[in-house]
Amino acid sequence: MEEIEETPLISSTEERPPKTEKKLDEKEEPIIVNNSNLVDLKNACDDYIQKFFVNKAEFRQNNTHTDVKLVLGYLACGFALFGGYYGHITPFNEAKEMTIICIIAYFVLNTLLVLYSYIFEKEIIFVGDCMENDNKYTITIQTNTKRYSDIYNIVYEYVGKEKQDSSIKIRNSKYTFSKSFGNWFDVNGVMDIEKFETDLFEGLEIIKTGNKPHEQ
Amino acid sequence: MFEEEIRFLRKMNKRQLAQQILNFLMIISSALMVWKGLALYTNSESPIVVVLSGSMEPAFYRGDLLFLGMPDEPVRVGDICVFKIPGRDVPIVHRVIKLHDEKETGKQYILTKGDNNQVDDRGLYNPGQLWIHREHIVGKVRGFLPYIGIITILMNDYPQLKYVLIGFLGLYMLVNRE
Amino acid sequence: MYNLAQRANAIFAFAMTVQFGLLLSIAISSLYLTSNPIGKVDVRELNIWLYNYDNKETEFAFIEMNLDADLTSLFNWNTKQLFVAVIAEYETKSHDLNQVVLWDSIIQSKEDAHIKEVKVRNEKYDFVDITPKFGEVEAKYSIYWDLMPYVGFLVSGKTESNQTISFPAPDNN
Numbered sequence: 001m002e003e004i005e006e007t008p009l010i011s012s013t014e015e016r017p018p019k020t021e022k023k024l025d026e027k028e029e030p031i032i033v034n035n036s037n038l039v040d041l042k043n044a045c046d047d048y049i050q051k052f053f054v055n056k057a058e059f060r061q062n063n064t065h066t067d068v069k070l071v072l073g074y075l076a077c078g079f080a081l082f083g084g085y086y087g088h089i090t091p092f093n094e095a096k097e098m099t100i101i102c103i104i105a106y107f108v109l110n111t112l113l114v115l116y117s118y119i120f121e122k123e124i125i126f127v128g129d130c131m132e133n134d135n136k137y138t139i140t141i142q143t144n145t146k147r148y149s150d151i152y153n154i155v156y157e158y159v160g161k162e163k164q165d166s167s168i169k170i171r172n173s174k175y176t177f178s179k180s181f182g183n184w185f186d187v188n189g190v191m192d193i194e195k196f197e198t199d200l201f202e203g204l205e206i207i208k209t210g211n212k213p214h215e216q
Numbered sequence: 217m218f219e220e221e222i223r224f225l226r227k228m229n230k231r232q233l234a235q236q237i238l239n240f241l242m243i244i245s246s247a248l249m250v251w252k253g254l255a256l257y258t259n260s261e262s263p264i265v266v267v268l269s270g271s272m273e274p275a276f277y278r279g280d281l282l283f284l285g286m287p288d289e290p291v292r293v294g295d296i297c298v299f300k301i302p303g304r305d306v307p308i309v310h311r312v313i314k315l316h317d318e319k320e321t322g323k324q325y326i327l328t329k330g331d332n333n334q335v336d337d338r339g340l341y342n343p344g345q346l347w348i349h350r351e352h353i354v355g356k357v358r359g360f361l362p363y364i365g366i367i368t369i370l371m372n373d374y375p376q377l378k379y380v381l382i383g384f385l386g387l388y389m390l391v392n393r394e
Numbered sequence: 395m396y397n398l399a400q401r402a403n404a405i406f407a408f409a410m411t412v413q414f415g416l417l418l419s420i421a422i423s424s425l426y427l428t429s430n431p432i433g434k435v436d437v438r439e440l441n442i443w444l445y446n447y448d449n450k451e452t453e454f455a456f457i458e459m460n461l462d463a464d465l466t467s468l469f470n471w472n473t474k475q476l477f478v479a480v481i482a483e484y485e486t487k488s489h490d491l492n493q494v495v496l497w498d499s500i501i502q503s504k505e506d507a508h509i510k511e512v513k514v515r516n517e518k519y520d521f522v523d524i525t526p527k528f529g530e531v532e533a534k535y536s537i538y539w540d541l542m543p544y545v546g547f548l549v550s551g552k553t554e555s556n557q558t559i560s561f562p563a564p565d566n567n
């Protein structure tokens with residue numbers, strides 16, 4: 001079933017130059033994971049999705065979520081380690097105020113970090129945008145797995161700002177895709193990159209055009 | 217030996233690597249901040265100590281864990297205190313058996329003794345020192361948890377064990393994604 | 395949960411959580427156990443002798459007392475031992491609070507927690523002031539107990555006494 005869909009799908013996406021795809025494929029080393037470890041499987045897929053949208057689908061990755069988290073995290077650690085060091089070189093009673101400041105800063109920054117990833121980042125693993133004839137398209141990918149379940153859920157969100165004459169038309173679409181990891185990994189844990197890409201392209205196509213490619 | 221781990225680290229991009237290092241730092245910082253917070257809350261420099269000697273047997277044995285507090289109320293006879301003699305690194309846990317509060321200065325003159333010792337601690341103090349004072353006291357013993365501190369004693373006796381343990385923990389944190 | 399190490403780790407972590415949860419609940423719940431310790435110190439004799447101590451003529455107090463205390467109610471399922479002491483408390487011109495331990499005992503079972511001692515002397519502890527002379531003081535005597543648990547918080551208390559005895563003049567003056 002997958003193979004039949006593959007050929008028309010790839011040929012129908014004009015935006016993607018097929019040359020670059022070939023070149024990158026040759027360089028890629030096989031992705032091998034422990035296929036009884038769900039976290040490993042999800043991480044491998046998440047990583048590949050990011051690679052895919054940057055290299056194959058030519059989106060420019062927007063790292064804001066990761067950067068905000070990294071800045072908050074390193075700031076918090078900075079306060080903590082400074083507090084620890086200051087307390088080490090200063091007598092306990094004199095260092096009290098500085099220690100309180102560091103502890104409060106640490107916990108506030110940590111709370112912000114947790115809140116940020118809970119409210120804004122959620123399950124987002126990739127945000128990227130691309131420009132096409134002055135039209136800006138933004139794609140957001142969220143993924144998740146249920147506990148003890150082999151089903152990998154990918155949620156695509158696509159926002160297009162298309163210039164039409166003088167006004168800007170905003171197009172919004174959302175698509176959820178679910179499949180078992182078993183479709184992309186063999187018994188040895190080797191990822192079938194082509195199959196995975198096929199499924200990713202299908203999702204991308206649906207979100208762009210609003211309907212399934214083979215129905216066209 | 218660590219080929220797989222090194223390959224794992226090399227495969228990651230800059231942000232992923234930064235995230236992995238951050239995960240490791242976060243564990244250290246959280247532990248540090250909880251410890252410091254506890255120290256401030258109990259008003260004691262080191263709120264948890266491990267018993268190193270048998271001088272308070274049968275109450276405390278080597279390896280027992282003691283939780284300290286240092287409330288604003290003054291020291292009283294019968295309190296078990298952890299104190300540091302100036303110029304000595306290792307603190308001592310003993311009971312206060314004699315106490316005199318000076319009227320003019322409010323200074324406390326404290327004499328201690330281990331429950332299991334026959335004589336008071338004047339032999340342990342610095343030569344010529346008859347009393348210890350409030351500023352020598354790190355905290356009063358408030359809580360007790362047996363046996364757990366033996367891990368600390370083992371790590372102090374065999375420092376290699378400590379480094380191996382910390383090294384493996386660090387490596388594990390670096391090469392494992394949650 | 396895909397290999398032995400992970401399963402062992404999960405079981406260990408769970409066991410630890412349960413263990414510390416249990417210990418914490420033991421520690422906290424034993425704070426709410428009520429007890430009713432009673433005790434009395436009856437001072438029979440008080441003598442002062444002068445000795446040369448540290449090149450100073452110093453007053454040593456010698457005391458003889460009867461002790462009667464019932465500390466059995468302090469023994470609950472989390473009591474490891476009791477440290478019991480007789481404490482003398484007095485005030486002098488230069489020091490507003492002086493506390494001296496005169497006698498102590500460690501009790502490790504409920505059967506021994508009923509103390510009935512007669513003619514106890516302060517043989518183990520010297521009863522001297524921080525200054526060489528007591529002067530005109532009146533001391534109060536009380537029984538102090540310190541409960542050490544198997545795990546948890548240390549609890550201590552004192553049975554107040556009203557008996558006050560003025561210090562006599564030195565016998566060998």
